[in-house]
Amino acid sequence: MNLEMLLAVAFGGAFLTYIAGKLSSWLRDTLSVLLTLVIVTMVALLYGKAGEYSYMSFLGFNLSLRTDTLSWLFAIAVSVLGSLSAIFSLSYMKGKERLDFYYFMMLLINASMLGIVFAGDLISFYVFWEIMSWGTFLLISYNRGPALAAGLKYIIMSIAGSAAYLLGMFSLYASYSTFNIADIAARISTASSGYLLSILILFSITFGIKNALVPLHIWLPDAHSEAPSPFSAVLSGILIKMGTYGFVLSMYVLVGLKTLSHLGHGILSFHFILAILSAITILIPTFIALMQDDAKRVLAWSSIAQVGYIILGIAIGTSLGFAGGMFHFLNHASFKALLFMAVGAVEYRTGTRDLNSLGGIIKRMPLTFAVALIGALGLIGFPLTNGFVSKWLIYKTLVLGKDPFLAFVALFGTWGTILYAYKILHNIFMGQLPEDYKDVREAPFSMQLPMVILSIIVILFGILPGIPLKIINSIGVSFGFKSLAVNIWGIASDTGALNTINIFSAVLVSWVIVWLIFKAAPSSLRVEQDNNYAAGSYIPKERYQYTANFYAPIYRIIKPCLVDVVEIFYMVAARAIRELCDWTRRIYTGELGSYVMYIMFFLVVLITIKLGFNIW
Numbered sequence: 001m002n003l004e005m006l007l008a009v010a011f012g013g014a015f016l017t018y019i020a021g022k023l024s025s026w027l028r029d030t031l032s033v034l035l036t037l038v039i040v041t042m043v044a045l046l047y048g049k050a051g052e053y054s055y056m057s058f059l060g061f062n063l064s065l066r067t068d069t070l071s072w073l074f075a076i077a078v079s080v081l082g083s084l085s086a087i088f089s090l091s092y093m094k095g096k097e098r099l100d101f102y103y104f105m106m107l108l109i110n111a112s113m114l115g116i117v118f119a120g121d122l123i124s125f126y127v128f129w130e131i132m133s134w135g136t137f138l139l140i141s142y143n144r145g146p147a148l149a150a151g152l153k154y155i156i157m158s159i160a161g162s163a164a165y166l167l168g169m170f171s172l173y174a175s176y177s178t179f180n181i182a183d184i185a186a187r188i189s190t191a192s193s194g195y196l197l198s199i200l201i202l203f204s205i206t207f208g209i210k211n212a213l214v215p216l217h218i219w220l221p222d223a224h225s226e227a228p229s230p231f232s233a234v235l236s237g238i239l240i241k242m243g244t245y246g247f248v249l250s251m252y253v254l255v256g257l258k259t260l261s262h263l264g265h266g267i268l269s270f271h272f273i274l275a276i277l278s279a280i281t282i283l284i285p286t287f288i289a290l291m292q293d294d295a296k297r298v299l300a301w302s303s304i305a306q307v308g309y310i311i312l313g314i315a316i317g318t319s320l321g322f323a324g325g326m327f328h329f330l331n332h333a334s335f336k337a338l339l340f341m342a343v344g345a346v347e348y349r350t351g352t353r354d355l356n357s358l359g360g361i362i363k364r365m366p367l368t369f370a371v372a373l374i375g376a377l378g379l380i381g382f383p384l385t386n387g388f389v390s391k392w393l394i395y396k397t398l399v400l401g402k403d404p405f406l407a408f409v410a411l412f413g414t415w416g417t418i419l420y421a422y423k424i425l426h427n428i429f430m431g432q433l434p435e436d437y438k439d440v441r442e443a444p445f446s447m448q449l450p451m452v453i454l455s456i457i458v459i460l461f462g463i464l465p466g467i468p469l470k471i472i473n474s475i476g477v478s479f480g481f482k483s484l485a486v487n488i489w490g491i492a493s494d495t496g497a498l499n500t501i502n503i504f505s506a507v508l509v510s511w512v513i514v515w516l517i518f519k520a521a522p523s524s525l526r527v528e529q530d531n532n533y534a535a536g537s538y539i540p541k542e543r544y545q546y547t548a549n550f551y552a553p554i555y556r557i558i559k560p561c562l563v564d565v566v567e568i569f570y571m572v573a574a575r576a577i578r579e580l581c582d583w584t585r586r587i588y589t590g591e592l593g594s595y596v597m598y599i600m601f602f603l604v605v606l607i608t609i610k611l612g613f614n615i616w
Contacts, residue, residue, distance in 0.1 A: 021100030211243025229344025324393030360433030
């Protein structure tokens with residue numbers, strides 16, 4: 001399988017889909033789904049293959065593509081999630097305007113992400129990165145109105161990240177006279193610690209923005225909530241993970257594990273500072289998510305927090321931590337995309353994401369509830385879901401590494417995750433069904449299918465984690481990490497083994513016991529929705545929903561402590577820059593006499609300075 005052919009199919013298919021849309025909407029929809037399935041197949045066939053070759057020359061520089069296990073893992077996640085999102089879009093986006101543009105941008109962004117993970121040089125990486133960034137801006141802004149402001153916030157941050165990347169890229173070229181990633185990696189170990197730190201800091205800004213790592217996260221909540229739900233699944237599930245890929249590439253491919261471990265000492269080392277930032281990224285967004293009433297904003301802040309777990313595992317610099325972080329990247333792609341799709345399905349049928357106006361939807365959308373429950377359990381890290389295994393690996397890494405603060409933050413973040421995951425499930429699906437939604441039906445099949453597939457992945461990798469962990473372990477070994485004793489059921493070590501078959505047996509027995517207890521209990525009595533009491537009084541139909549604001553006591557405690565000071569700082573800086581620009585515009589009067597006066601004033605200043613130096 002040729003990488004050049006793969007990217008030609010991906011990029012060419014995006015343009016072909018746009019043209020097909022001008023002929024027939026059915027042809028466009030069918031082609032977009034078939035194209036994504038073809039790409040999944042082509043990427044799957046690359047498994048186990050490694051190599052690098054030049055595909056074109058640009059201004060005298062050879063641009064190259066490369067494939068290895070790391071790039072394949074990210075590519076298969078990109079292609080599978082892209083395919084499922086395209087299928088989900090068939091019903092969700094039906095009837096909306098500019099669908100030719102929508103499918104074109106979705107496929108173009110997926111193609112650019114494949115280009116990023118297969119890029120063998122820094123120029124190719126940058127070109128694909130920019131295509132992804134600008135395409136993302138256009139899809140975030142798709143619904144216009146508030147979405148345009150969210151898109152502008154995203155692209156401004158992305159431009160700042162791109163500028164940092166260019167500085168790092170040209171600095172590396174000035175030092176090593178090549179843009180080839182493998183060639184730079186072979187020579188960079190001789191560089192000084194200060195230089196390596198400067199390169200890592202520049203790249204960390206670029207990838208930290210895309211990863212929404214605190215304090216570079218402010219674009220993400222608005223972007224996730226305003227983007228179309230199928231794209232929100234891609235945005236949270238895999239697109240922000242391009243930042244994760246960038247961190248792994250810069251830390252363990254370019255700099256290397258051995259060199260990285262000597263950059264600083266103790267709490268002043270690069271990987272420990274990155275771990276602290278990751279811990280902050282876990283803690284604060286987790287509880288900000290709890291205070292949101294828009295379901296997609298809850299999931300948006302949750303995405304920031306879960307990225308903290310991913311980078312924390314990768315940054316610790318141990319084989320177990322790296323495996324946990326990489327596995328959590330894969331797991332988050334599945335259960336968070338699943339949750340965005342579930343919320344999108346509810347919005348599709350009810351027209352709202354407001355958690356205080358929903359309730360009882362389980363009666364009308366039982367399948368959507370079931371998949372949302374699986375996604376929420378994976379997000380929490382419940383046994384027999386993939387999130388349990390990856391979080392267990394991260395927790396064990398922190399405990400064995402004697403990092404009590406980081407371990408406490410990770411565990412405390414999980415407690416907060418339980419609270420907001422329960423809020424989503426409870427407020428949307430539990431309680432009594434509002435009269436407005438009594439005729440709501442289950443989501444269409446094209447929306448159900450991707451959610452069911454993602455649910456199977458969440459459970460499959462929770463029961464058989466060895467399938468992805470063997471791949472992740474081989475990546476770690478290639479970077480110089482110690483090989484882990486991975487089997488199909490988990491990981492064995494000197495301090496204890498993770499065996500999911502034992503957990504599966506215990507959970508199965510517990511579920512059977514609970515089922516028997518409920519089976520033996522009296523059957524429930526169905527009543528009208530207003531036939532219930534609150535403090536001895538009937539609840540009016542228009543205020544029947546007891547789930548509204550049921551975390552109010554917690555809000556009063558934590559809200560004063562969870563002000564997003566980072567966004568406040570950015571907004572203050574933006575206003576100051578705007579005022580400065582408004583002031584400087586005054587010099588452009590459009591009158592020739594004013595410009596002559598400016599020139600004369602400038603000459604007077606220069607003459608005065610010159611005379612001053614002569615007298616001195």
